[in-house]
Amino acid sequence: MMILVVNAGSSSLKYQLINMEDESVLAKGNCDRIGIDGHISHKTFDGRTVDADVTFPTHTEAFMKLVEVLTTGDASVLKSMDEISAVGHRIVQGAEVFDRTTLVTDEVIQKIDDLQELAPVHNHPHALALWACKKVIPANVPQVVVFDTAFHQTMPAKAFMFGLPYEDYEKYSVRKYGFHGTSHRFVSAALAEAMGKDIKDLKIVSCHLGNGSSITAVDGGKSVDTSMGFTPLDGILMGTRTGAVDPSAVTFVANKHGFTPSEMSDYMNKKSGFLGISGISSDNRDITAAAQNGDKRAQLAREMLIYQIKKYIGAYAAAMNGLDAVLFTGGIGENSDDVRKEVCENMEFLGLKLDNAANDGVRGQLKKISAADSKVEAWIVPTNEELLIARDTLALVQGL
Ligand code: AMP
Numbered sequence: 001m002m003i004l005v006v007n008a009g010s011s012s013l014k015y016q017l018i019n020m021e022d023e024s025v026l027a028k029g030n031c032d033r034i035g036i037d038g039h040i041s042h043k044t045f046d047g048r049t050v051d052a053d054v055t056f057p058t059h060t061e062a063f064m065k066l067v068e069v070l071t072t073g074d075a076s077v078l079k080s081m082d083e084i085s086a087v088g089h090r091i092v093q094g095a096e097v098f099d100r101t102t103l104v105t106d107e108v109i110q111k112i113d114d115l116q117e118l119a120p121v122h123n124h125p126h127a128l129a130l131w132a133c134k135k136v137i138p139a140n141v142p143q144v145v146v147f148d149t150a151f152h153q154t155m156p157a158k159a160f161m162f163g164l165p166y167e168d169y170e171k172y173s174v175r176k177y178g179f180h181g182t183s184h185r186f187v188s189a190a191l192a193e194a195m196g197k198d199i200k201d202l203k204i205v206s207c208h209l210g211n212g213s214s215i216t217a218v219d220g221g222k223s224v225d226t227s228m229g230f231t232p233l234d235g236i237l238m239g240t241r242t243g244a245v246d247p248s249a250v251t252f253v254a255n256k257h258g259f260t261p262s263e264m265s266d267y268m269n270k271k272s273g274f275l276g277i278s279g280i281s282s283d284n285r286d287i288t289a290a291a292q293n294g295d296k297r298a299q300l301a302r303e304m305l306i307y308q309i310k311k312y313i314g315a316y317a318a319a320m321n322g323l324d325a326v327l328f329t330g331g332i333g334e335n336s337d338d339v340r341k342e343v344c345e346n347m348e349f350l351g352l353k354l355d356n357a358a359n360d361g362v363r364g365q366l367k368k369i370s371a372a373d374s375k376v377e378a379w380i381v382p383t384n385e386e387l388l389i390a391r392d393t394l395a396l397v398q399g400l
Pocket of ligand 1: 336
């Protein structure tokens with residue numbers, strides 16, 4: 001049972017081929033610079049590689065190349081695409097139309113494209129990739145879509161509504177959707193398993209901290225609130241994104257700079273966050289190094305990050321009327337022991353106490369890092385969105 005997992009962007013097509021017998025990755029790679037010129041980098045489980053410039057005018061040519069490297073040449077892992085049971089696609093925005101993993105039909109692709117106003121950078125390229133995949137992959141191979149937003153469709157209206165006039169929700173679908181849902185679902189389930197508990201009995205704050213970051217309150221296995229909003233801009237300070245800002249500051253700054261709405265959006269998405277505060281970098285490692293060297297603005301960026309994460313943990317414990325575990329995932333959450341340590345400092349009032357020795361130096365490993373006498377457990381849980389997409393895809397096609 002092989003599942004091909006596809007994550008398509010406007011100019012890239014990342015993929016993993018997963019053998020579901022043992023959930024191992026047989027090959028992975030990226031078709032990059034689609035519509036510009038084109039490049040493929042491909043690597044197999046046993047270290048064979050392809051690195052080549054290829055012309056990719058559209059996603060179709062990228063899929064054709066992907067099929068070629070998977071099935072022919074020195075770095076092939078399949079005899080033919082018939083060995084693939086299904087293709088699972090990551091889709092960013094499913095809005096209220098898609099609350100679960102769904103089998104792809106022409107109508108589904110059209111609906112994904114129709115949602116492009118809500119996710120301009122993502123949904124149209126996803127639709128293009130889905131059409132291209134249909135053209136290139138044999139018609140008997142089912143395709144499945146897994147949505148970043150679907151996990152958060154369980155949020156109650158009191159959590160997902162903004163204080164704008166209700167008509168804006170009705171007419172324009174303006175509300176909180178939340179993102180990183182596939183990751184939050186994967187890590188919260190993995191945590192329950194590691195704790196030996198039924199997820200239905202757990203109140204978890206899931207901190208996905210990476211270049212983009214979001215924090216989710218997972219109560220009984222369901223998302224009840226999350227920090228990202230209408231778009232992935234809301235919530236905590238990120239690599240280049242602001243996180244939450246007083247909306248009046250947005251209109252004020254746009255006026256001062258003479259920005260159009262889309263220029264202001266770019267400013268908040270690409271020039272802000274760690275980068276904007278520090279003036280140094282969007283990367284946590286650079287910020288940490290600069291902060292350690294005494295750079296005041298890098299220190300401030302770090303302090304803002306830690307403070308904001310702490311506030312969400314407190315807020316979500318209150319929202320869920322309790323807290324059993326806090327988990328850290330994503331590039332920062334999995335690798336940055338100093339961020340985890342600072343977040344968990346002075347949280348004893350909430351029942352959370354870190355075991356510093358268990359936390360120090362740990363990277364990318366499923367591990368409990370709270371003290372033995374901590375009422376609330378803290379864990380590092382490595383995320384694996386591709387694997388969850390593959391599992392979902394397999395489960396759906398097996399039920400066909
Ligand atoms: P992601 O978007 O999940 O890939 O996470 C990217 C972020 O993780 C960047 O800010 C990196 O600086 C951070 N990161 C990755 N590896 C490490 C590490 N070993 N120590 C600290 N931060 C890391």
